[in-house]
Amino acid sequence: MGETGGTAADEGALGAGDLGGELGARATLVQFSTAFCQPCRATRRTLAEVAAMVEGVAHVEIDAEAHLDLVRRLGVRATPTVLVLDAGGRIVTRAAGAPRRADVIAALGRAV
DSSP, X not given: OOEESOOGXXXXXXXXXXXXXXXXXXXEEEEEEXXXXXXXXXXXXXXXXXXXXXXTEEEEEEEGGGOHHHXXXXXXXXXXXXXXXXXXXXXXXXXXXXXXXXXXXXHHHHHO
């Protein structure tokens, strides 16, 4: 899945308040979506399935249009964009486009 950490936007950790939900105890899969994004639907299913398979992993979906400040802060340029956060809320991996299940699982392995 995409690039690994190291962006100017990840200078700290994201908290539950930033994401409008709770962070996973081990990792969090954050998905930025828009209402008319077809690949976002497939991404939602994939991330929800992986989160259900791995204990302590949460999936949080964020409406990019309703959270433009966060989108700008994190440099989200396309939907879907997926961020994999570690238990502390730090971005471990990010990718644009619909990820494959195997890639999500591999990215989680780096986060936990």
